[in-house]
Every structure is written in C-alpha cells, then in structure tokens.
Amino acid sequence: MSTPEILKQALSTVIDPELRRPITELNMVESATMDGGTAVVKVLLTIAGCPLRSTIEADVHRAVAGLDGVDAVQVQLGVMSPEQRQALRDSLASRRTPFSDPQSLTRVIAVASGKGGVGKSSITVNLAAAMATQGLKVGLIDADVHGFSIPALMGITQNPTRVDDMILPPVAHGVKVISIGMFLDSNQPVIWRGPMLHRALEQFLSDVYFGDLDILLLDLPPGTGDIAISVSQLLPNSELLVITTPQSTATQVAERAGTIALQTKQKVIGVVENMSFLRLPDGSRMEIFGSGGGQILSTSLAGQLGYPTPLMAQIPLEETLRSGSDSGVPVVLTAPDSAVGQALTELAAQLTRRPRGLSGKSLPLSL
Incomplete structure (x- = not known):
C-alpha cells in the first residue's frame, strides 16, 4: 500500500465519539500525508464548535503515532463545508433505523x-x-x-x-x-x-x-x-x-x-x-x-x-x-x-x- 493508504487504514480505527462510526467512513479525513518523518492529517469537523474536538484530535494522534516511520504527528482541524455537511446528513439519514417500521430490527x-x-x-x-x-x-x-x-x-x-x-x-x-x-x-x-x-x-x-x-x-x-x-x-x-x-x-x-x-x-x-x-x-x-x-x-x-x-x-x-x-x-x-x-x-x-x-x-x- 502507498503511504496515504497506510495512514487511511490506521485512521479507520478512529471512531467519531458522537456518530460512533469511523471518521474515514464519514469522510472527515480530508488528507493524510507524510512530510519527512511527520504524519500530517487534516480532519474536517462537522461543526466549528464541536465539543469533542480534543477527543478526536487525541484519537487521531494515537492511531497514527505507532506506525513505522512516523516520528511525529501533526493534526490539523478544519470544518466541513455546507455541501459536505449535507452529504453527511444524506448518508446518515439513509441509514436511520425507522423504529416505527414493523420490519425494524431494533x-x-x-x-x-x-x-x-x-x-x-x-x-x-x-x-x-x-x-x-x-x-x-x-x-x-x-x-x-x-x-x-x-x-x-x-x-x-x-x-x-x-x-x-x-x-x-x-x-x-x-x-x-x-x-x-x-x-x-x-x-x-x-x-x-x-x-x-x-x-x-x-x-x-x-x-x-x-x-x-x-x-x-x-x-x-x-x-x-x-x-x-x-x-x-x-x-x-x-x-x-x-x-x-x-x-x-x-x-x-x-x-x-x-x-x-x-x-x-x-x-x-x-x-x-x-x-x-x-x-x-x-x-x-x-x-x-x-x-x-x-x-x-x-x-x-x-x-x-x-x-x-x-x-x-x-x-x-x-x-x-x-x-x-x-x-x-x-x-x-x-x-x-x-x-x-x-x-x-x-x-x-x-x-x-x-x-x-x-x-x-x-x-x-x-x-
């Protein structure tokens, strides 16, 4: 695998603390690259005032820091655009369990x-x-x-x-x-x-x-x-x-x-x-x-x-x-x-x- 793929694989273990799904699956990882021995990861938060931003940052750091060749980790936090948030909502809405549906498994x-x-x-x-x-x-x-x-x-x-x-x-x-x-x-x-x-x-x-x-x-x-x-x-x-x-x-x-x-x-x-x-x-x-x-x-x-x-x-x-x-x-x-x-x-x-x-x-x- 290429270096970005290795980083993305490691980041797939990071679970969003509110949505309870991998941040890679939620398209929150904008980029993941290496600059010498430093892994540079840019994560897009759902909103600017995300109350758990420090938790996400710490989890990303922990997931990447143990990889071979990584001497340091730089986590850059950004915010999703309105279009990206809309895409996120659409993807989540399609997976909502309809609790009132007779066929619901919940x-x-x-x-x-x-x-x-x-x-x-x-x-x-x-x-x-x-x-x-x-x-x-x-x-x-x-x-x-x-x-x-x-x-x-x-x-x-x-x-x-x-x-x-x-x-x-x-x-x-x-x-x-x-x-x-x-x-x-x-x-x-x-x-x-x-x-x-x-x-x-x-x-x-x-x-x-x-x-x-x-x-x-x-x-x-x-x-x-x-x-x-x-x-x-x-x-x-x-x-x-x-x-x-x-x-x-x-x-x-x-x-x-x-x-x-x-x-x-x-x-x-x-x-x-x-x-x-x-x-x-x-x-x-x-x-x-x-x-x-x-x-x-x-x-x-x-x-x-x-x-x-x-x-x-x-x-x-x-x-x-x-x-x-x-x-x-x-x-x-x-x-x-x-x-x-x-x-x-x-x-x-x-x-x-x-x-x-x-x-x-x-x-x-x-x-």
Whole structure:
C-alpha cells in the first residue's frame, strides 16, 4: 500500500465519539500525508464548535503515532463545508433505523410505572449500561419530559451537537442518550400540555440520529397520560416493562400502567419488583415495603392480558444503587458484584436473550 493508504487504514480505527462510526467512513479525513518523518492529517469537523474536538484530535494522534516511520504527528482541524455537511446528513439519514417500521430490527422497550418514586429511572439507566457492556448498540430516550432525570443519572453535562437540522445525542457509558433536560439552560420546569409533549417525543425519534440500534429504551413518566399514549402511537411495536415495589398501593397503581396495553395493543414483557428487601448484616432480609407485590401484579396482568407477564427480577434495596445514581455512574458499572448490580445485570441479560434477527420479518424479493 502507498503511504496515504497506510495512514487511511490506521485512521479507520478512529471512531467519531458522537456518530460512533469511523471518521474515514464519514469522510472527515480530508488528507493524510507524510512530510519527512511527520504524519500530517487534516480532519474536517462537522461543526466549528464541536465539543469533542480534543477527543478526536487525541484519537487521531494515537492511531497514527505507532506506525513505522512516523516520528511525529501533526493534526490539523478544519470544518466541513455546507455541501459536505449535507452529504453527511444524506448518508446518515439513509441509514436511520425507522423504529416505527414493523420490519425494524431494533427492539423498543418502554419502562413504565404506575406512580413515581419506585426507582423506574434508576433501573432504566442501569439496564442501558448493562446492555451496552454486553456489546449491544443501545439508545435511551428520557420520555419523562416533566420529570426528566436521565442526564444526571448518566452523568451527562454536555449538550447535544447540532449538525444543521440533525441532532447528535451525547454518549455516556456506551449509550446514546437524549433528554429535554439537555436543551434547558438550568433546572427550569417544563410546563407543556399534551400536543407539545407529543411533538417533543416525535422530534426525539425523527430528528435525533441514533444510528442502527439493537435496543431502544424509553423512560416513561409515571401513569397512563399523554406520553404513554404517544409512545403507543409513534412506536406501535414497543413493549412495556412495568416497575413496582412490593407495597400493595404501588402494585395497584402499577396494574393500571400495565393494563393500558389492552387499549394500546402493546405487549407487556414482564414485571420488576424494586426495593424488594434490605439485606441485614446477619444475612437475614428486612422487607421494608412488604412482600409479594411483584408476584401479585404479575399474576393479575397475566390474567387480564391473556398471556404470561413474568416477574423478571426482585431488586434489593442497597446504598450502592443510590450512590451510583448520585455520581452519574450506574451501579452495574461501579459495583457489578453487589447484589443489586448482579440483579440488574441478570435482568438486562433476560431482556436481551431474544436474538436480533429476521425471523418473522418479510423480505423484499425480486425476480
């Protein structure tokens, strides 16, 4: 191979931190040449204020510096022209996974609860992080517009990057994440009615570039309001995972969140009982919020929906889950060997055991 080809091959290992594809594939490498022992690489950023320019520069330097004959690396950063950005958008748009398409291979799981305070968002971010560690391509939408919490739970402080009318979601712990909280200047309240909420979710699905995902998770607001209805309309193939606590009142309210599937025609894939028990130093269990609520909910939903809705996990109450949430690093990453970390990792494994494939999909064939 010629010297430019060798450099391009090395640069193909550099992954754009937002688009999650090689910079060579995205046509971000304008030139790569040798000047004596110095490799000179010119990279075109998508926008002038790219927040991750230093990351790209460092990755390019690292990819080229180890090549034979390279004594120094000079990285020159430029900016794409409007025409180049348009070509990039067109190439990405052609690869967007249409999540609402019945033939989409992306599994969409909406995490629901009847009431707030049952740990639904904490479970959602841990499932996303655990699935990403399994090597899956995972997206996460914070659909709780009024009570958004996902950015803090995932430790995200940067804003999404805009490439004209396309939004690139920040990536945290290997998960592409979008939330209305990323577009606000401070912790201001969002005071919107139904049509605005529907439009926000619609834009998250159409304007945000997630790429080709294996799993798309949605953190729904509690209850059976506008967003729950919008999800069923915009993502008719989505499935519901219902979160409750052992408490009887929480179980009764969570049942409503599950039986909404009778009207929306979604499938409830299972029930998760959070805060099931507290493990004491002597090894015994203290059931602070009672017991049996998750199984009661599972049995009740199965009877009403007409198919099994298993109790998929009983998540213990541990301080490590709370501290991980406060620090913005899910407990499945900070304490994977803890009881709560193991329970959440196993739950993620259960949800991903159904392989991604073409089974049951119609294929376009031509003679």
